[in-house]
Amino acid sequence: MAENWRHFLLPYQQAVDELKIKLRGMRKQFQDLNQHAPIEFVTGRVKPVDSIKEKMVRRHIQRDRLEQDMQDIAGLRIMCQFVEDIYQVVDLLRQRSDMTILEERDYITNAKPSGYRSYHIVIEYPVQLVSGEKKLLTEIQVRTLSMNFWATIEHSLNYKYQGDFPNDLSVRLQRAGEAAFKLDNEMSEIREEIQEAQNLFSYGKSNSWSDQENQDHEQADDRGQPGQD
Template identity: 35%
Template sequence: MAEQPYIELSELRDVQMKMTRFFMAYRFVLEEMVTKIDILQEEFEVAHDYNPIEHTKSRLKSPESIVKKVRRKNLPVKTAVIREEIRDIAGIRITCSFRSDIYEIRNMLLSQQDIELVEEKDYIQNPKPNGYQSLHMIVRLPVYMSDRVEHPYVEVQIRTIAMDFWASLEHKIYYKYDDEAPAELIAELTSAAEAVDALDKKMEWIHQALRKNPGPSQPHVEDPFDLPEATLERLLSAAPREKPEE
């Protein structure tokens, strides 16, 4: 049995520090993207009395997953290559109720000046042969560190609840059978994808019908402090008295 190479403790610490520094930019860019999504979600809900986002999930690939993907793609295991070629180290999945929400969220994100769209694959308009549907984007944005500016890639997936449920089931099946699922299961999965597609289209029709008949609307006020003087005085007199500022 070949003797394992001896690694100095200082070398291990150096590798750990470099790995921590490498992942730091991806962690920061995920936090920034999640914050942007939270702001858009809250602003949209106030402006439209409707929340298009059901939930958001973010994740970072592990070093082991990154190395395995590099080897699958027959790439050299070099940091510069990994930064450029492995573009899903940081990932965010946004789940919404309706198909139209997917494109609404996509447009809101890409309207921000610091988010650059690098690549986009629309598996909703063009589903995969097995029925998989989702909108995939690779974006990047600046992360300002103390000594440099990095532009990490982020994979953004946007899908409906039904699409997400189907994709989760597909993942479990292929994971259980190590990508060699029985033909009858694949056929049932494809049939389920058709049912998901029909359900999403039906729900979208109902959603659009409701939006065409929203009921009584609230007055939209852009400048809440621009009030007539008499109205302002009545509001001030009715408000509870506050402790004077020191």
């Protein structure tokens, strides 16, 4: 069975690897044009087998319907500095011809009751295999750094409490989510000042140093588990 799972997940890993290269390439294109890059960094993962099995039980997904009914086996996460960057990234993805957007869920303007905010996009992405083309569902999450901090903490707590949070903890998480979003709004208010300062700071700094910093972020987060069921 382990061999079967490895074979099943191999195309998903290929999709994640290809998409990470393409999305990180978008960032480099903005940098090459000396423009603000709406993408701060990109991470991705293939859902672990244990998580797939758990979700199959929880969502009543049959094995023969796995490819059609589980949208986040392959998951990408795009991190942005500003809320406005999120919607710019979404527009850029809509214009691409190498993927088809099937579904969009805006949890930024319509936050979940828990306080969770992010922009989710489900795409159909074709990978080229030796047996021919295979189209896979892939979920892309676009969020700010503060949204990601909140979601990472909430995800960890969810493992501890299995989704059944004590009431006082739920209230605190909701407040923290609102505080994180308020921070994003404050940063948007002074966005031009921030970008000007960043341009001055990075002037004369080698691109290799900046690229290495983002690579460190990406490698660290690739070991995590993007996805919010």
